[in-house]
Amino acid sequence: MPRQTKDASEATHFALLDDIVDILVGGKLRPHAILDCITRKAAEDLKDTTWRNLNGEQREALNRSTLLSVPLDELCRAHPRLTPESGWLSFHMAPAEQGSDAENTVTASYVSLSGTNEENQLPRFTLSNIKPTPHPFRKLAFLTDLQARKQEILDVLENSCDEGLNSSRDVVVYDIGQGSATALVDWRGRPVIFFDLGWPTSFNARTRPAHPPALFDPEKCPICRETSRPPAPVILSHWDFDHWAYAIENDRYDYTRNAAKMRFKPEAIDRPWILPKPPRIGNTKGLGPTHMRLLTELPQRLLWPTRLHSIKFSAGTVTRTDSRIDPCNRNNQGLAWFVGTSSNAETLLLPGDASYDHLRLPAGGANITHLLASHHGGIANGIATHLTGAGTYRKLVISVGDNNSHDHPNTTILAAYSHAGWPSPLLTQTRLPVRGSVFHNGSVLMNLPHSPPPHFARRCRCICTCVRAANLVPTQ
Incomplete structure (x- = not known):
């Protein structure tokens, strides 16, 4: 050349x-x-x-x-x-x-x-x-003209928690490598609400699983599909690529366009997405063009207002970090989900990549006993002072890829979790055989007490095999 x-x-x-x-x-x-x-x-x-x-x-x-x-x-x-x-x-x-x-x-x-x-x-x-x-x-x-009303977001969340969910508060942290994709699942193990829909960037390509979870396949199953249930919505914790890139089918650089050619998965974008608006405070930068490419593809985008503190619904409370605190740090500008019920004193926390001292707690606080570690086990402040529990920490999970480019999980942070009383973490990079399947994965089930576990956790045969065929059965 x-x-x-x-x-x-x-x-x-x-x-x-x-x-x-x-x-x-x-x-x-x-x-x-x-x-x-x-x-x-x-x-x-x-x-x-x-x-x-x-x-x-x-x-x-x-x-x-x-x-x-x-x-x-x-x-x-x-x-x-x-x-x-x-x-x-x-x-x-x-x-x-x-x-x-x-x-x-x-x-x-x-x-x-x-x-x-x-x-x-x-x-x-x-x-x-x-x-x-x-x-x-x-x-x-800065997403001018894009802002949802609280009732719109609440309706989407509640419509997903239909009678098929019942009292289940089971969350599966999927093994997608160095990134994050998690879902509240129903009694069959099918995703009901996603929290992040991530995939590793190319500098973490080595962490990608050989058989990725087919997150949307159960929605297409002709045997167990319930026509009354809408596609599972996505709650996006924050605007990092490894928390939403599962929506991309493929991309490559096109020299004739001097830009990347990108195609999105139709089944990924054809569902509601609840997304945090970036704050317009001081010298914040807003979103870049690649993030906006995703927005242009979403027909059901719901932008969470920066001043909306929280939304409580039947599967817990979603809160937004304070947009005035650390506004230029994208990890600390987003949504967290405290999964639980009003009748269950224990709470499962999905914090995205936010430091714990930046999270806004639900009204009345939260007894956090199950935790998806923030930032893939990387630096996160407030472990000792802001993770409040009743002395019985049940499960700590880290969504991480083996030999990743960021050296996650951080050994100092792991020691901080241990010192605060959390048990040894379960890492999604620990890939084990799926019972009754040719697949391996490191996906983890977090199950709150008094919540009936899904079929795959009861060691009995599912009514339909679509969850197993999609490699959505956790091994930990």
Whole structure:
């Protein structure tokens, strides 16, 4: 391929500094910047657009996005004023094979949200003439015109908890590798409400299971399908890719479009999604174009208002973190689910990636006895002071992938859980054979007392085999 001859001072892309993550490189953790990029032409077409007047041509412009990872130290050398709170950048982007004669050039790697490719098999690019740039479309990024009413969200949650659920408060943490996908299940073990729908990014491709759980297959089963039950809604804890990327069928870089070509699973997007709105406080950045690609695909999107504290329904309470506290930290800006009933004193906590000292408790507090560890067993403050129980901690679960790029779970944090009285954790990376099946998985069942366990936990034959055939039967 010929060397780059185009003037490197001409920006081809804008990018939001979406996140900074530690990735294992050569046995050492090395911080990387995750850039959510969009072509300059597409960004200009979206200026001053709101979600209310977004037309077909502008929807197509949002599809001109790409995710890249760049070693943070190299990016800081090219852009010395870069900080974790930095907003948008502009740069010239070219395939790495073309090279570049420009100064301050860095090498970036394409980040895939689907498939099985390892990082070293994915396209690489050179970024040059990196500069800060004003936010190209603030109204879209902060989801102007998108906000649901409390009653709309409550209706979706309650409609999912029909008579088939009864008093079940069984939660399955699915083995999807380094990410998070969890569901409240009914007595047959079928998902009723999802909490996150994640999948590992390409730099954690090695953690992906050989036989992923087919999360939506039981809804299509002709034998046990109940026509009165709607598709299970999704509660998204926060806007990290490894908490929603299961919705993507496949993606690849398209050189003719200078952007990623992405296809979503129809069965994933054709259901209600309850999503937290990003706060518009101080120097917060809103959402990047790849997150907005998901939003454009969702016909039943319900954006949780930042000022709505909580919603109590028959399967517990969903709360939102305080948007005024730590507003620039996306992990601490989102939704948590305290699973339980008014008649059951014990509570099962699904916190997303939030630190425990940032969570808003339900009215009257919560006796937390079952826990899906925050942040995949990574850094999480408030373990000793904010996880309140009655002295009987029953189950600690960590959704994590073996040999992941973030060195999760953190050994210091594991010691903190132990010191606080939690039992040894069950890791979803511990893959065991599924009884009566050819599958292996590390999925974990969390069952509250006085809740009748689903069929697969009673060691008896299910009425239908769809849950087993979809690899949804937990092994722990």
